[in-house]
Amino acid sequence: MVRTRFAPSPTGHLHIGSARTALFNWLFSRHHGGDFILRIEDTDRVRSTEESTLAIFEALKWLGLDWDEEPFYQSQRTDIYKEYLENLLNQGKVYRCYCDPDELEEKKKLAFARKEKPKYDGKCRELTETYPDKPFVIRFKSPQSGKTEVDDLIKGKIIFENSELDDLILYRRDGTPTYNFVVVVDDVNMKITHIIRGDDHVNNTPRQILLYQALNAPLPEFAHMPLTLGKDKARLSKRHGATSVMAYKEMGYLPQAMINFLVRLGWSYGDQEIFSMDELVEKFSLENVGISAGIFNPDKLLWLNSHYIKEETDESLAGLLIPFLEKKGVKVDDVKFLAKIIKGFKERSKTLDEMADKTLFYFKDEIEYQPKAAKKFLTLEIVDVLTEVINRFEKAEDFSEEGIETIFDKITSEHNITLGQLAQPHRVALTGGTASPGIYEVIANLGKERVIKRLKDAIIFIENYG
Numbered sequence: 001m002v003r004t005r006f007a008p009s010p011t012g013h014l015h016i017g018s019a020r021t022a023l024f025n026w027l028f029s030r031h032h033g034g035d036f037i038l039r040i041e042d043t044d045r046v047r048s049t050e051e052s053t054l055a056i057f058e059a060l061k062w063l064g065l066d067w068d069e070e071p072f073y074q075s076q077r078t079d080i081y082k083e084y085l086e087n088l089l090n091q092g093k094v095y096r097c098y099c100d101p102d103e104l105e106e107k108k109k110l111a112f113a114r115k116e117k118p119k120y121d122g123k124c125r126e127l128t129e130t131y132p133d134k135p136f137v138i139r140f141k142s143p144q145s146g147k148t149e150v151d152d153l154i155k156g157k158i159i160f161e162n163s164e165l166d167d168l169i170l171y172r173r174d175g176t177p178t179y180n181f182v183v184v185v186d187d188v189n190m191k192i193t194h195i196i197r198g199d200d201h202v203n204n205t206p207r208q209i210l211l212y213q214a215l216n217a218p219l220p221e222f223a224h225m226p227l228t229l230g231k232d233k234a235r236l237s238k239r240h241g242a243t244s245v246m247a248y249k250e251m252g253y254l255p256q257a258m259i260n261f262l263v264r265l266g267w268s269y270g271d272q273e274i275f276s277m278d279e280l281v282e283k284f285s286l287e288n289v290g291i292s293a294g295i296f297n298p299d300k301l302l303w304l305n306s307h308y309i310k311e312e313t314d315e316s317l318a319g320l321l322i323p324f325l326e327k328k329g330v331k332v333d334d335v336k337f338l339a340k341i342i343k344g345f346k347e348r349s350k351t352l353d354e355m356a357d358k359t360l361f362y363f364k365d366e367i368e369y370q371p372k373a374a375k376k377f378l379t380l381e382i383v384d385v386l387t388e389v390i391n392r393f394e395k396a397e398d399f400s401e402e403g404i405e406t407i408f409d410k411i412t413s414e415h416n417i418t419l420g421q422l423a424q425p426h427r428v429a430l431t432g433g434t435a436s437p438g439i440y441e442v443i444a445n446l447g448k449e450r451v452i453k454r455l456k457d458a459i460i461f462i463e464n465y466g
């Protein structure tokens with residue numbers, strides 16, 4: 001039974017890199033019909049916040065990465081860590097170290113000065129006395145010789161010399177356990193079978209393996225993924241664009257686009273670019289995770305987003321669009337109307353935010369004309385034609401796209417003008433600009449009353465400024 005875990009530290013929003021870690025763990029477990037565990041690593045009480053924890057839940061839910069069992073909190077598991085520590089103490093595999101931190105710091109500096117790798121000198125390793133009044137840390141008796149091998153599922157075999165490894169501190173002087181210890185205890189206790197995480201944890205792995213051995217626990221598989229870098233090959237940061245997953249939701253990205261984007265940061269399947277979630281669950285494997293860094297390319301995310309916007313149904317896009325319109329001051333009462341107009345914008349919007357901007361003209365009481373467009377198309381010569389259109393529209397019984405087309409056909413042939421000459425002034429009058437969905441569609445959707453009002457407003461504008 002495969003069990004993976006995602007173990008974020010709740011010290012901020014869900015970062016793109018962490019979201020990818022979560023996704024790979026989720027896909028791997030779902031592919032194997034296994035469990036995906038969420039563990040909040042909140043032992044750093046100063047930097048961890050409830051707000052960050054909730055933000056992580058929200059982002060995972062938005063991405064559709066559901067977890068099994070309850071979310072676990074390391075801050076609630078101190079008794080479990082104590083229990084495992086007792087076990088190690090009883091076996092003599094750990095010891096109390098009373099060394100003064102300042103003294104250790106001095107030794108470290110001296111080692112650096114001698115160009116040596118600083119390492120705890122083992123002064124308290126063989127102590128037999130205990131000093132009840134003296135503060136201490138608890139250290140792991142790390143083997144001094146031999147090698148520790150990691151058969152990494154992505155990176156292959158990595159060999160570490162045990163002599164390079166320090167006697168790891170498992171408990172600090174303030175009685176709190178350290179990262180490497182709690183991670184191993186949790187992974188053992190939660191029966192995690194595969195540890196899929198970022199490259200930056202590789203150096204922790206041999207230390208953690210030694211702890212598994214000390215606890216007589218079976219070793220999980222390890223898979224360290226290359227980090228995600230910016231286009232300039234620097235570590236992903238704000239310079240490369242937003243790094244928070246939810247910032248993309250705010251900007252109008254769809255979760256499917258984000259998932260598809262994240263999975264391709266390191267994983268590939270031939271040259272296929274578009275994957276549904278079901279397809280990913282079916283096709284995902286660690287063999288297809290590359291060893292070189294995934295490059296964060298915001299243009300690709302945008303491209304994926306426009307793809308998924310086109311795939312979405314009008315009804316569901318309408319629902320997604322409402323908060324974006326509300327942010328722009330539009331209160332949407334008629335979702336059906338929204339679904340109807342959306343059709344014209346799916347092909348031309350890369351984000352929901354952009355789509356909301358483009359649909360705004362439908363909801364305005366007054367149209368603001370783009371100056372250049374007004375100058376070019378709202379001119380005195382067009383007033384007669386606009387007036388005639390108003391007359392015909394007022395009498396029109398059929399205000400469907402076809403009905404409007406018939407009226408436009410008549411007017412173009414009677415006035416001997418092209419459809420463009422007729423349509424563009426209407427576009428400016430009705431939408432404010434020169435780019436919009438089909439003019440018949442816009443007119444039909446706006447409805448007779450609003451169209452006539454806008455055309456009359458345009459005539460007044462022309463008479464004042466044209």
Ligand code: GLU
Nearest residue numbers: 007008009041183197201
């Ligand atoms: N809490 C660690 C982090 O956020 C992850 C630990 C792990 O995956 O082993 O980097």
